[in-house]
Amino acid sequence: MLILTGNMPMPLPTETTPNGYVKRxxxxxxxxxxxxxxxxxxxxxxxxxxxxxxxxxxxxxxxxxxxxxxxxxxxxxxxxxxxxxxxxxxxxxxxxxxxxxxxxxxxxxxxxxxxxxxxxxxxxSDEHEWFVESRSSYNNPKRDYYIWSEHKPNDWPSIFGGPAWTQSPGGDWYLHLFDPKQPDLNWDNxxxxxxxxxxxxxxxxxxxxxxxxxxxxxxxxxxxxxxxxxxxxxxxxxxxxxxxxxxxxxxxxxxxxxxxxxxxxxxxxxxxxxxxxxxxxxxxxxxxxxxxxxxxxxxxxxxxxxxxxxxxxxxxxxxxxxxxxxxxxxxxxxxxxxxxxxxxxxxxxxxxxxxxxxxxxxxxxxxxxxxxxxxxxxxxxxxxxxxxxxxxxxxxxxxxxxxxxxxxxxxxxxxxxxxxxxxxxxxxxxxxxxxxxxxxxxxxxxxxxxxxxxxxxxxxxxxxxxxxxxxxxxxLRHAEPALVYGDYSDLAPAHPHLFTYTRTLGDTTFLICLNFSVEITAFESGVESEPVLSNYASPFGPMRGWEARIYKV
The missing domain is CATH 3.20.20.80 (Glycosidases)
Structure with a gap:
């Protein structure tokens, strides 16, 4: 039986953005x-x-x-x-x-x-006092804190490699989805x-x-x-x-x-x-x-x-x-x-x-x-x-x-x-x-x-x-809500080098242009925009190797 706290939940904020997100x-x-x-x-x-x-x-x-x-x-x-x-x-x-x-x-x-x-x-850890007690005897109050079986129940593998079941010295098997020294807790208890x-x-x-x-x-x-x-x-x-x-x-x-x-x-x-x-x-x-x-x-x-x-x-x-x-x-x-x-x-x-x-x-x-x-x-x-x-x-x-x-x-x-x-x-x-x-x-x-x-x-x-x-x-992110809550749109999903996308909130739009290559790549924003931040001194003309630009449209 769960012990309920009886505490009242924290009041949640209700302010929302123009596109429907609750601000948190x-x-x-x-x-x-x-x-x-x-x-x-x-x-x-x-x-x-x-x-x-x-x-x-x-x-x-x-x-x-x-x-x-x-x-x-x-x-x-x-x-x-x-x-x-x-x-x-x-x-x-x-x-x-x-x-x-x-x-x-x-x-x-x-x-x-x-x-x-x-x-x-x-x-x-298998050194946690719960597991030490759990494996100590069948009748220990902590026995059901972990997942035990009299035999190896299935072929589940560990994420780290090898089987997800290990046999204890007592003969029973316990489940560990990771290392044998990381026995899984029994959340059904x-x-x-x-x-x-x-x-x-x-x-x-x-x-x-x-x-x-x-x-x-x-x-x-x-x-x-x-x-x-x-x-x-x-x-x-x-x-x-x-x-x-x-x-x-x-x-x-x-x-x-x-x-x-x-x-x-x-x-x-x-x-x-x-x-x-x-x-x-x-x-x-x-x-x-x-x-x-x-x-x-x-x-x-x-x-x-x-x-x-x-x-x-x-x-x-x-x-x-x-x-x-x-x-x-x-x-x-x-x-x-x-x-x-x-x-x-x-x-x-x-x-x-x-x-x-x-x-x-x-x-x-x-x-x-x-x-x-x-x-x-x-x-x-x-x-x-x-x-x-x-x-x-x-x-x-x-x-x-x-x-x-x-x-x-x-x-x-x-x-x-x-x-x-x-x-x-x-x-x-x-x-x-x-x-x-x-x-x-x-x-x-x-x-x-x-x-x-x-x-x-x-x-x-x-x-x-x-x-x-x-x-x-x-x-910049802290100063511009559009970079937090703005809607996202990929403008050129098939381009092999350029990642260009917009973030839009209300009447504010940012255009982000990233060149994932060393190749100089032609680029035109197609809209009236103002450079805001770049990793090059002059963010104009073709995109240079690994260039990043942020424009405010």
């Missing part, structure tokens, strides 16, 4: 993601920490962002870099103390920003949901402004445990997001907790199709505010999840499909990078020295003028690039190490092919420590993970041109 602060915000382990180390132990974020807070504030998203800072054995939580109400010792967290939250608020944190409640809601209130009552919810569509499981259809063998996430009660539980979470606070929620919708996205974010359903829809960051992935070439019309089509999938009752996110994806300049731009800055600024223009709440990942504002890995020991990520075992040690993949793919797709590209100076500047000790070897040339001190361009774009 999180729709107008720009979010900056901090991966604390790799941001800045304040004490020389080689690991980024909460005090380090406080020391570098001016760097974030200088961009003009509104919200900081803090990746997991909880106590964890770090089998999956913090996404395996051992204690939800405790700060990981490597990051500091709860007092450090409170000081960080105070500093963020004093700087005029808000803070959201990760909510990782599809699974816990109402006591589990009460525990989760209590954890949420703990952080919200501290003053946190919302949550990024890790793989939240996975929380409901089909307890008939059907085998995976053959066409989903490479992408099981498309089955794992279709549990029978996922929307019941998200609505209950909203009713029981979220409606009592003025907060934002964004769900990691890994495996959720564009067609199903409105079920999660339609404001009339009272579930989530937004989700991260993965179509744009899967444009360079084949059916097997490996890298494949992509074209600009394919990327443009994603944004058009997303725009058509959501009406004014739903709100999108705009992101091309995070801790789970390679660096955007190497992925969507051109990381050669002569084009890195221009393409980094072009991608910033796309992110900050597209429809949806924009999310910037640490280092995007510096134009950080991928590195070239040449040996498996250079990687840290569990996913890559499992892929090495599956593809090279036990599979047909050659080492050369493996590295060619991982140098395109590895999550480790984004997880390397931030380079603050030409000497590295991340730590006075030995960094937990090697910096990109190009830190001597690409660092915070040397990348101020890109940083200032991000700040200018964010200021």
């Amino acid at each position: 602060w999180w729709k107008e915000a720009v979010v900056y993601q901090v991966y604390p382990r790799s941001f800045y180390d304040s004490n020389g132990d080689g690991i980024g920490d909460l005090r380090g974020i406080i020391e570098k807070l001016d760097h974030i504030k200088g961009l003009g962002v509104d919200v900081i998203w803090l990746s997991p800072h909880f106590d964890s054995p770090n089998a999956d870099n913090g996404y395996d939580i051992r204690e939800y109400r405790k700060v990981g010792a490597e990051f500091g103390t709860m007092q450090d967290f409170d000081d960080l939250l105070t500093a963020i608020k004093a700087a005029g920003m808000r803070l959201i944190i990760d909510l990782v409640v599809n699974h816990t 109402p006591e589990v949901r009460v525990e989760v809601y209590d954890i949420m209130r703990f952080w919200l009552d501290k003053g946190v402004d919302g949550f990024r919810m890790d793989v939240i569509p996975f929380i409901s499981k089909d307890k008939t445990f059907p085998n995976l259809p053959e066409d989903l063998r490479a992408k099981p996430q498309y089955l794992y997001t279709t549990g029978p009660h996922v929307h019941d539980y998200l609505h209950e979470m909203n009713t029981e907790v979220l409606q009592q606070y003025d907060v934002m929620t964004v769900g990691e919708a890994f495996g959720v199709t564009l067609q199903d996205t409105p079920k999660f974010v339609d404001e009339r359903r009272q579930e989530l505010d937004m989700v991260f829809q993965f179509a744009a960051v899967e444009v360079d992935r084949g059916p097997d999840g490996r890298w494949k070439p992509w074209t600009l019309p394919q990327l443009k089509a994603v944004f058009t499909r997303q725009d058509k999938a959501l009406d004014h009752h739903g709100w999108p996110t705009m992101f091309l990078s995070n801790h789970d994806n390679p660096r955007i300049v190497s992925r969507y731009g051109d990381d050669r020295p002569e084009w890195r800055e221009k393409s980094a600024m072009l991608l910033a223009t796309l992110i900050l003028t597209m429809k949806g709440t924009p999310f910037i990942y640490q280092g995007d504002e510096l134009g950080l690039t991928n590195r070239t890995f040449t040996h498996i020991d250079q990687f840290n990520d569990l996913w890559t190490k499992n892929a090495w075992q599956d593809e090279v040690e036990n599979g047909p993949c050659s080492e050369a092919d493996f590295f060619a793919n991982q140098n395109k797709v590895s999550r480790d590209h984004a997880r390397m420590p931030m380079p603050w100076t030409a000497q590295g500047g991340f730590t006075t000790g030995q960094a937990w993970f090697a910096l990109n070897p190009n830190f001597t040339e690409i660092n915070a001190e040397s990348s101020q041109t890109i940083y200032r361009f991000y700040a200018d774009l964010i200021a």
Whole structure:
């Protein structure tokens, strides 16, 4: 039986835009993601920490962002870099103390920003006290907190590779859609949901402004445990997001907790199709505010999840499909990078020295003028690039190490092919420590993970041109409601190099022109317009290599 709070919901705003959107602060915000382990180390132990974020807070504030998203800072054995939580109400010792967290939250608020944190409640660490008790005996009160079976029920694979079922020393099998050290919680047990809601209130009552919810569509499981259809063998996430009660539980979470606070929620919708996205974010359903829809960051992935070439019309089509999938009752996110994806300049731009800055600024223009709440990942504002890995020991990520075992040690993949793919797709590209100076500047000790070897040339001190361009774009977005709420239209969906689109609200229209190539390309706006911002000094005539222009029509 759920314990109802009895609290009255927060009154929702009713002011609407001319095209029908209800105005909310999180729709107008720009979010900056901090991966604390790799941001800045304040004490020389080689690991980024909460005090380090406080020391570098001016760097974030200088961009003009509104919200900081803090990746997991909880106590964890770090089998999956913090996404395996051992204690939800405790700060990981490597990051500091709860007092450090409170000081960080105070500093963020004093700087005029808000803070959201990760909510990782599809699974816990196998070292969490709930799981320790759950596996201790059949009669333990926490036994039903996880999903157990006397036999291996089906052929479900883990997202990280290998089977999703592991046999415990007692003989029973438990479900883990990720690593064996990340057992899945049993959300069908109402006591589990009460525990989760209590954890949420703990952080919200501290003053946190919302949550990024890790793989939240996975929380409901089909307890008939059907085998995976053959066409989903490479992408099981498309089955794992279709549990029978996922929307019941998200609505209950909203009713029981979220409606009592003025907060934002964004769900990691890994495996959720564009067609199903409105079920999660339609404001009339009272579930989530937004989700991260993965179509744009899967444009360079084949059916097997490996890298494949992509074209600009394919990327443009994603944004058009997303725009058509959501009406004014739903709100999108705009992101091309995070801790789970390679660096955007190497992925969507051109990381050669002569084009890195221009393409980094072009991608910033796309992110900050597209429809949806924009999310910037640490280092995007510096134009950080991928590195070239040449040996498996250079990687840290569990996913890559499992892929090495599956593809090279036990599979047909050659080492050369493996590295060619991982140098395109590895999550480790984004997880390397931030380079603050030409000497590295991340730590006075030995960094937990090697910096990109190009830190001597690409660092915070040397990348101020890109940083200032991000700040200018964010200021423009804040000043112009049309760049937040404006309707979107792609003007040349088939053009192989130019991405030209408009954002229109009432009688205000912005025209954005982006040249995704080094080729000089003819361009005529066709309308009377005024240049507002560009990554070149004179935004006139043909579009130059990786040129970005914003016009006010």
